[in-house]
Amino acid sequence: MALRDLPAADLAASLEEEAPAATRERHGWKWLLCAPALAVLVFAASGPLLIVLVYSFLTPGSFGGVRWEFSTEAWFRVFFARDIFDPEDVRPNAAHLAIFWRSVTLALQTTLICAVLGFPTAWFIATRPAHSRGLWLFLITIPFWTNLLIRTFAIQEVIRNQGLINTVLLRLGVIDAPIQMMYTDFAILIGMAYVFLPLMVLPLYAAMDKLDIRLLEAGYDLYASRWRVLRHIVLPLVKPGFIAGSILVFIPSIGAYVTPRVLGGGRNMMLGNLIELQFGQGRNWPLGAALAMTMLVLVVAALVFYIRTVGREEAGRRDG
Amino acid sequence: MRDTSAAETRHGTQAAPEVEIERLCKVFGLGVAAFRALDEVTLTIRRGEFFTLLGPSGCGKTTLLRLIAGFEQPSAGALRINGRAVAGLGPNQRPVNTVFQNYALFPHMTVADNIGFGLKMLGRPRAEVRATTAEMLRLVRMEAMADRRPAEISGGQQQRVALARALAPRPRVLLLDEPLSALDLKLRKEMQTELKRLQAETGITFVFVTHDQQEALTMSDRVAVMSAGRVLQTGAPEEIYNRPADRFVADFIGDTNFLDAEVAAVAGDAAELRLPGGAVVWAGLPEGLRPARGDRVTVVIRPEHARLAEDGPLAGTVERSVFFGTDTHLHLRLDGGGAFILRRQNTAAVNGAPAPGSRVRLGVAEGAVQILRD
């Protein structure tokens, strides 16, 4: 149901409709050609997921790993905490909920920042002469060539107390004491926006590249101001790029691990760090597995909600 | 001010200028790469007329339209719409709408929303937008498709929606850039009639671009023939066809025979000309041309203005004949050199053509020989 709403699935469905039934029958055995891909999907994608699901219902081993004993304790612990001395004293797991909340809000904020910064960037590239666009796209993708950790340390170099920003501001006399940016949610946000920006720019650029410039001219010709051309013509037409970009940015940001670890320090954990903790020092694999599954559900729910809302808006416009 | 244009047109003032173009130049690029797409174009387009820009590909028709619409700014010269200089005004500030060659309909809007877009941007009340949209849908006979998307209607229908969208805000001038070139022949003929009807009903000044001379002749009140960024001749279709200003115009519009001739005598505003093979004919002199005896000039004779005649002044040999249904083209080689095409109407009595190799004599109708200014 969720899949049907994804643009890619729509495309596949419409392609399928176009293929005449007769041809499909004649080439019926050809599905075998995608057997290798199916095998990879089943064993490499669904398999591990299944293992994680199974583990989340087992009992933690004393030195990590699992004991094959059924238990729902891990799932219980995802949302609730027991008092150490009195196991009957149950309360919501505030620490976990705070981390969920931080992960979702930070991921949303990252997506928003990337969208706001990515739009003008992609527009700039799309409006360059054809021969120089390649260069700009190349520049956008350069950060991908560098290790994520190194890029994150580079950001740290800019925002730490003795870093670029603070030094410049101090020298200029704008501030008397360095602004604490490292080890805050703000630092995580900056880092993630920087790291994931290309994932927003590229699909946006692809959508803008397809945009017929004459549509904008038609808009101006029909008495629209620049702003209204943007609002009524450009934005609706590059929306698929926004959707693709948002998905591409949101998913890795909600599970980000390196960036919050380096820039957020130990205190400002995100889901990725919490999960890692369970498989590492926490030695609670089932809890880690349950947290991972929770995150999966969160992401899928967010996507379904997002695409539904966007889709409904579209349908509403068509009716109204 | 926009609302009054149609009314004004209907009540007289036909000859009032709507678009005045004076020595307009457009140069693309800089330095050695500079390209002069328009070279001192001067034109006056009258209120309420169907005006056509005709010329071969690359002659600057689209560039001129884009300057009028405001998508480009001129490099030099003046442009006035309804007496008002429009230099520096953007397309959204000019009472001019464009029908784009590829229609450029907004793919994310319904047909009705497309048509209502201009009025909405003008800030007209909702009720008015709705009413005008309905009226426009009726005008282009697209009521049944109001809720479809552009991708869900045919090319001819998209064409009509594009027209309705451009007409809805009631512009003073409607610019149409080869709007029919993507349509097949039958639809094209239909749309030609449709366009004429719309123009008559709305009274809006149409500036129509085409490189199809037939289309230009059949549809226009006046035609400007362009070549390489210049306007060569402006006039009514009959004038352009019957009295082409120069060789390019004569060649571009219709089929033409060019003959070299020698001036034998000049009397008043007519000249006696000696054609190849020694034939002698009289021809009127175009204004301002006063050749001397013995000068060599080029004359044109339209294929349908000559006929087979035993006592005609021209003689030649039939090389081949081409049957066109309504008429037959005889390709001749004239005595004294020069090819000549003769168009003969097929009737019940006259059908078929002289066999290749046979000798024929040609007569030319009174006033059929035109002297060209070179």
Ligand SMILES: Nc1ncnc2c1ncn2[C@@H]1O[C@H](COP(=O)(O)OP(=O)(O)OP(=O)(O)O)[C@@H](O)[C@H]1O
């Ligand atoms: N933006 C531009 N930059 C440089 N040269 C241009 C530009 N636009 C047009 N030209 C040149 O100006 C000349 C006239 O172009 P224009 O598009 O006006 O021709 P046209 O008469 O509309 O031709 P067609 O019938 O093929 O549409 C062409 O030689 C074209 O290459």
Ligand SMILES: [Mg+2]
């Ligand atoms: Mg053109």
